Amino acid sequence: MGAEDNRKEQEPGLLDLKTLKVISVIGRGAKGVAFLVRNEETGENLALKVILKALIEKKSKENGDKEDGSSVYKRIWFERDVLKSFQHPLLPRLRGFVETDKIIGLAMDYCPGGDLNSLRKKQTEKMFSDEIIRFYGAELVLALEYLHGLGIVYRDLKPENVMIQENGHLMLVDFDLSTKLSAKSPEPRQILRLNTTNSETKSITYKRSLSLFHCFGSGISHVDSDSCFTESRDTTSQSPDSMSTCETEKSNSFVGTEEYVSPEIIQGNGHDFTVDSWCLGVVLYEMLYGRTPFRGANRKETFFRVLVKSPELVGEQTALRDLIGKLLEKDPTKRISVEGIKGHDYFRGVDWESISQISRPPFIPLRPERDMQGIKAIDVELFVHGIFADEVVGSIKGSVNLDENNKKKDEDDKEVLVEALKNSSKGPDFSVF
Structure with a gap:
């Protein structure tokens, strides 16, 4: 009974986006953006796969889904549940998930060696x-x-x-x-x-x-x-x-x-x-x-x-x-x-x-030389929306009428993304997606 209770305590739960510090942008895919983040509460580095809800709903409507992206959300929850079930050294663990009114994020083990x-x-x-x-x-x-x-x-x-x-x-x-x-x-x-x-x-x-x-x-x-x-x-x-x-x-x-x-x-x-x-x-x-x-x-x-x-x-x-x-x-x-x-x-x-x-596989990645303190503060929601703005124009009501400060912050975030993606090893078809 005690072992079962201990396992439940370790099950990944909802993470507070405010506790996740963005270190870098890893890449982007068809539905979202991947970040290397540090959990400020635990000190762990994680890969955070962030998906824009507005894009899900828009694509679902284009595909004839009348239930506001239910089929695509099913895929996301399926992946979440699959990650939760893994107990294998060659498969990732779900370390938590994020959900707001604008995004869904899955936090998982980070692999520094690339693909x-x-x-x-x-x-x-x-x-x-x-x-x-x-x-x-x-x-x-x-x-x-x-x-x-x-x-x-x-x-x-x-x-x-x-x-x-x-x-x-x-x-x-x-x-x-x-x-x-x-x-x-x-x-x-x-x-x-x-x-x-x-x-x-x-x-x-x-x-x-x-x-x-x-x-x-x-x-x-x-x-x-x-x-x-x-x-x-x-x-x-x-x-x-x-x-x-x-x-x-x-x-x-x-x-x-x-x-x-x-x-x-x-x-x-x-x-x-x-x-x-x-x-x-x-x-x-x-x-x-x-x-x-x-x-x-x-x-x-x-x-x-x-x-x-x-x-x-x-x-x-x-x-x-x-x-x-x-x-x-x-x-x-x-x-x-x-x-x-x-x-x-x-x-x-x-x-x-x-x-x-095996303690010595063919290739062991060197410790990254990047600044692990992270790039300047990023609003993840605005950041991801900025990447897919052309695909979801008008979809996020609160983002169309941003005040001047938020508009400037959105532009700054996009500049950071361009610079980050220039230094990324992942192409448009990033492997996490």
Whole structure:
């Protein structure tokens, strides 16, 4: 009983916006702005994802929602509840939430190492080595396995949504496109081997790869996260059914990021946990080759390639290329599952129980040199409204007739944003969103 009471005391609750000091602007997305803030009461640094209510309501009306954004609010509350449920070292915790008459904010763990896409693009050839792909790939598999055990289909796995924690381990973020299905039961481990004599020599045991991670020159070059912008990628989201809390077997939502979306989502035949295996295949391909496998000149061409084109796995046959091929199987009923991935030859020798506890991952971010005292005082509500003013003109009645002092403050905040975003490593399609 005491343990249960203690857990309830630690559950995140409503935060007072006045106690959150803005240190910097991390980036912006389609629905809001992300800030690095310090909780003045606890001294903790947090990532605060702030969403403008007026923008939610405006977009909902444009989409024919007659209930003032109920479907979009469902997504926000779903993400809040999902974050509250996580107890895993590779997934974020909800540290509290903010709600006023103008904004909704979710406070969560802050990752100072930037995202996996920025880190990859800082490498000499914009690609990772086989050993580093194995480490990051294994952590992604563990995170997906945990989500599936909770009945959560992630549906938006991409490097921009994979952050680097202070300890160098990965963290998946952004769950507003996720959905809930019946929890997936663990499958018997199937050991998959290659039909090639080269596989054994190419596959490195976990202990051998660990020695590489302890070296300073492990193949990961240091990232100055303030000087790298990610590529802009379109995120597709149609149909609010991703917020259903009790679906039986499949979802029919059309969601995801176009270069990572699976064939079954494009076809609209319903999808399940195997969409995450497809996304993992695209991410591993991108880490290996420095590009995604199906990108076309436009969305139509990209979707056509996803449906009919086989991935070009250039190079000698290796365990990694074999795994990518099995992940990018167009037929979801034949696609390798998470349990099958863990038993694949590429991950032979990996100690799945301890990999997330490694003390020296490939890249550990340096402590930021930025002024942790924070930029000048920002009114978060006015700040976010200023960014999306053109999209919600007249939507916030109190903001249209601001007095002169507030108008000046709004302009000052916008100037700060422009300067902050110049120094941000996140592009318009910021990973938190």
